[in-house]
Amino acid sequence: MFEYLLIGRYIHKQSFVHRLDPRTKIIGICLFILLIFVTNSISVLIVQSAVLLVLFGITHLSFYFLWQGLKGVFPLITFVGLISLVSYQEGYLIWSVGPIEIYSEGIQLAILLPARFSLLIFSTSLLTLTTSSTELAFGFARVLRPLQYLGFPSEQFAFMITVSIRFIPTFLEELDIIVKAQTARGSGFNQGNMANRMKSFVSLIVLSMLLTLRRAEQLALALESRCYRGGVERNWRMTHQMGWRDGIAAIAILFLIMITIIYEL
């Protein structure tokens, strides 16, 4: 039931994007996402899409991976586009048939929203396809490090990312077993009346939380018996150094920020 979830999508290659420092990729993608949501101009979105496609092209990865990321939510994106087209009634009237009226702003929004969604998925796919989970944890620990001065436990957070990525497949298996066991006992998660559905969901919630608590206790015991101390700064087996590639990536991001500011002002 849960076997379709794609985890650990990292594909090892020796491309320019793969060799970038994880910090550069994380900050770059976050800024890129921010730019996607700030812009209201279709031409800027086209420039942003072109930059993303060029970046994806130089990763030497198949464009099939982009489609794979989008495939699951494609109906939702299409629905959002259609809803925006018919529900947003600002600008001037372009076309009307019966109760359906299409306005100029509606058309713009029907292009902008699905494009933003797709670019969001493509940009995060670019990050996860070119960065391993260890690199991601290292990147987040370093990017969030300045927040330590405000009391944010960046090292702990990086450790949590590593642990949770490792345990997602285990949880999926356990949830699958619970769902199948409940279904075999006659519980229907998508059938029956509201009360029966609620009962099924409450059983799933209680059992999954109990399993989580027990597993957390077991893992904590295993870690403590190996002298792990939470909240203490750890050192990393592999560290990364920023280089000329990161400089080029920073220039590209600055170029995108400038274009967005020029068009939006």
Place this chain on the structure above:
Amino acid sequence: MKKWFMFWFHSVNKDAFDLHQYFHRTSSKTKEITFTAFLGALAAIFQSAGGFMPGVGYFFSPIATVPIVLGTIYSIHSGLLAYLLSIVLLMIIQPSEIIIFPFTTGLLGLGIGVGFVYLKKRITILALASFLLFAGIAILLYGFRFPLFGPSIKSTITIINIVYIYLFSFFYSWLWVEISLIYCRKLRIMLD
């Protein structure tokens, strides 16, 4: 009338408070880290269920509220970390949910959890949770212009739309407060 009044103004956080006490009695720094990590992973799995199990998966997505509620009952710090961790994990496993989770299910979880720990009465817990959910929906609808309710509520700000959104937030939060009360009681009984 008195029964109705008691329903809303009666203290309901006993089981959640007992769970909070249980966590503090048996807790260690390492256990807090592992438990928070697992709750973050569970929230991300439930939230992304709609994407990888089209159809039935959308029934699992609202359950993403539960791990955040439990994390917040453990401690506010754990709840916030589980919330942030789920956002990062969603970025890795299901990026399309990054927009929805932080403003709806996740935020509601934080609201209910904080309510259970610091507030006692059903009405105050509900007021906090529904206000946070309302704020999240308003950001999505008016800030990002994301048609969360389909064509029924448009992205233009009107008093009637705001009233509808708040009523929806109130009823949805109420449903989740009641579900949370049930599973907190069951969980406490199982852990005792």
